[in-house]
Amino acid sequence: MTQSPIVEILPDKAALIERSLDVVMQKLTLALTEREIATIALSGGSTPKPLYEGLADQSLPWDKLHVFWGDERYVAPEHPDSNEGMARHVWLDRISIPPENIHATPTHLSDPTAAATQYEAEIRRVFATEAPAVPAFDVILLGMGDDAHTASLFPHTPALSVSDRLVTVGNKAGQPRITFTVPLINQARCVLFLVAGENKQPALAQVFASEADAMSYPSRLIQPQGELRWLLDQAAGANL
Ligand code: 6PG
Numbered sequence: 001m002t003q004s005p006i007v008e009i010l011p012d013k014a015a016l017i018e019r020s021l022d023v024v025m026q027k028l029t030l031a032l033t034e035r036e037i038a039t040i041a042l043s044g045g046s047t048p049k050p051l052y053e054g055l056a057d058q059s060l061p062w063d064k065l066h067v068f069w070g071d072e073r074y075v076a077p078e079h080p081d082s083n084e085g086m087a088r089h090v091w092l093d094r095i096s097i098p099p100e101n102i103h104a105t106p107t108h109l110s111d112p113t114a115a116a117t118q119y120e121a122e123i124r125r126v127f128a129t130e131a132p133a134v135p136a137f138d139v140i141l142l143g144m145g146d147d148a149h150t151a152s153l154f155p156h157t158p159a160l161s162v163s164d165r166l167v168t169v170g171n172k173a174g175q176p177r178i179t180f181t182v183p184l185i186n187q188a189r190c191v192l193f194l195v196a197g198e199n200k201q202p203a204l205a206q207v208f209a210s211e212a213d214a215m216s217y218p219s220r221l222i223q224p225q226g227e228l229r230w231l232l233d234q235a236a237g238a239n240l
Contacts, residue, residue: 002186005228009237013047013196016233020194021054023229024139027190031138032064039126041070041180043141043151044083047194051141052091062097066126070140071152071170071179072105074112082107105178112169112176119178120167134166136226140180140188144195148203148217151185152177155216182221189226193219200236208240 010016024040031038038060042048069083077085084104092102103122109115127135142150152170153159159179162168166184170177185191195204206217214220222228232240 002223002225003227005230007230007232007237007240009232009234009240011234013233013235014050016194016196016231017050017054020048020051020192020231021058023190023192023231024051024055024141025058025060027139027192028060028065031189032061035138037064037066037126038139039066039068039135039137040139041068041137041141041188042083042087043070043143043194044072044086045143045145047143047196048141049086049090051194052087056091056094062095063101065097066101066103067092067097068103068123068137069105069178070142070185071177072107074107074115074176074178076107077104107178112178116165116167116169116178120165123166123184132164134183134187137184137188138190140185140191140224142185142191142193142219142222144193144200144203144207144219146199146203148207148219150193150219150222152179153182153218153221155218160215160218160221185222186224188224191222191224191226191228193222193228193230193232195230195236196233198235198238200232201239204232204236204240 028038073081129135159170170179206212207219
């Protein structure tokens, strides 16, 4: 049985980011009272960048944190589009986290399918969880596109229906992406959406509608076992 989503509408993006920092710190701190390590999967795009900048100024036992990416463009970390490169630049390069705790997607491999398989194996290794069990991340950060995609789960793509893997190959306009699957995201203890901007209103209306096609609005597929929390700014959430 999934819990009802928690929806918080903050006055502006700065307040949304400040609130997201509080929530992420709460969840990671709680995780470390219950388990040896805390696990987080990062989202890409532009919205979470100031959150990662804020995390760089926080204090946590970084040697107990394991960082993954919920999705990644199929580029090298040095590429300007790289979600890994962005998070390393504004956060991970600025804290004393052991390099082996940063689990980047292997986008150096020529075959995205092999990269997805290798990333899944890395997740299973860190969580010590054999297939078919699905590991539970403490926090999975997500954004949402104007088309209601999340991670790299784009409308009407095969990735939406993958149910027997943790990681698969997403497809954005013919470009491969590495993405967590719906089952892996939905196993999380906390899924935190950060959505800002008026341009997200139409997609949010469909995601929160009582009836709508999840294949057209993939963020509807995110119904985690744990907490689902939406942090919206007023511009995005005004009409909910
Ligand atoms: C990516 C993201 C993607 C993103 C949304 C929202 O790799 O682009 O993971 O799912 O979260 O597109 O992006 P913005 O935060 O830039 O609006």
